[in-house]
Amino acid sequence: MFFLRRSSYFGIMKIDWQSRRWVIVLLHSLAWIAIFALPFLMRTSANDPRKMPVDSGFISFYIVTRFFWIGFFYLNALYLFPQQIAKKKYALFAMMQVLSVFIISLGHHLCFNLFVKTSEYDIVNFLAWNTFTWLFILASSTAYRMILDKIAFDKLMQERENENLKTELSFLRSQVSPHFMFNVLNNMVAMARKKSDLLEPSLLKLSSLMRYMLYETDEQRVALSREVEYLQSYIDLQQQRFGKNVAVNFLAAEQDGSAEIEPMLLIPFVENAFKHGTGMIEQAQINIELSLKNNILNFSVHNKYNSTSEETKDYSSGIGLTNVQRRLNLLYGKNHSLLITKDKCWYKVNLQLNLH
Numbered sequence: 001m002f003f004l005r006r007s008s009y010f011g012i013m014k015i016d017w018q019s020r021r022w023v024i025v026l027l028h029s030l031a032w033i034a035i036f037a038l039p040f041l042m043r044t045s046a047n048d049p050r051k052m053p054v055d056s057g058f059i060s061f062y063i064v065t066r067f068f069w070i071g072f073f074y075l076n077a078l079y080l081f082p083q084q085i086a087k088k089k090y091a092l093f094a095m096m097q098v099l100s101v102f103i104i105s106l107g108h109h110l111c112f113n114l115f116v117k118t119s120e121y122d123i124v125n126f127l128a129w130n131t132f133t134w135l136f137i138l139a140s141s142t143a144y145r146m147i148l149d150k151i152a153f154d155k156l157m158q159e160r161e162n163e164n165l166k167t168e169l170s171f172l173r174s175q176v177s178p179h180f181m182f183n184v185l186n187n188m189v190a191m192a193r194k195k196s197d198l199l200e201p202s203l204l205k206l207s208s209l210m211r212y213m214l215y216e217t218d219e220q221r222v223a224l225s226r227e228v229e230y231l232q233s234y235i236d237l238q239q240q241r242f243g244k245n246v247a248v249n250f251l252a253a254e255q256d257g258s259a260e261i262e263p264m265l266l267i268p269f270v271e272n273a274f275k276h277g278t279g280m281i282e283q284a285q286i287n288i289e290l291s292l293k294n295n296i297l298n299f300s301v302h303n304k305y306n307s308t309s310e311e312t313k314d315y316s317s318g319i320g321l322t323n324v325q326r327r328l329n330l331l332y333g334k335n336h337s338l339l340i341t342k343d344k345c346w347y348k349v350n351l352q353l354n355l356h
Helices: 010-042 056-085 090-115 123-194 201-215 224-245 265-278 320-331
Strands: 248-253 286-291 296-304 338-342 344-352
Touching: 010 056, 056 090, 056 123, 056 320, 090 123, 123 201, 123 224, 201 224, 224 248, 224 265, 224 286, 265 296, 265 320, 265 344, 320 338
Parallel strands: 248 286
Antiparallel strands: 286 296, 296 344, 338 344
16 A cells, blocks of 8 residues: 555556555555464463453453554554654654553553453553553554665665666767767768769668667667668768778678667767778778677677777767767676777677677
């Protein structure tokens, strides 16, 4: 009965809430039955003065008065502790505890006179028999409330963390699009200056890419096959720009239609390869491979680079790899491995993702 009800899926969640509420009610009922039936279960001898009498009047008195303690449990858990201790009203809390015990004692008095005819009600006996019960109910209800508050606090922190992650991921993803567009539009300008016949098909391909970027990348996940098509289109545009100056090998194994991935997660590695693997490099070459087995994605991008020349970082587009590394950490955590190595003339990126 204490679960939060916020959800956009009202119909489904209403059914779920109803089922969970009855489970909670059932568990609470079983717990109270077990607690208050314990004296009967532990009773071994009717002649033992420490044990509860078996007289029906005493049994009725015992059962009815247990509801007073159950009420005190929820009163303390739902109102007294959260409203007074949380607001540091300790004196008021103590007064309310005394008042609660007084009211319970009056209830015991009335029930005793109603059900028990063999003796008179004694307040001293009430305190002697119920001090431990009061302390137990007070401690357990306080602990119960603290657990509820901790669960609610953890859930709130998790929701806030999720919202912060979504905000950060949206920001990181938004950085990819301008970076990509900057490079591709430069390609278009170069083709226009050369009056290339490839300009028109390139513009159509760019239109397809933009449609993907605008309408599909808002989703948390996209089909891996769509991401591969996106990579292929980008590579085609770059090959039109560089022609025979760069040898590009792109090998993508047949995709599982159910596999999904964060959109535009792989493109920064390819962009980086074209950025640093072209230009003043002898026999420039870029090798890109992608495979999927048992929902494990293996993606590698290897490009030649000139290790003898110092490259000045392009601050207008230097967000690529830092961006994608941050996104990988946020999205996949320990379910990914990224290895970036360099040797004399090759820059190698090897990424493995668990897409489960």
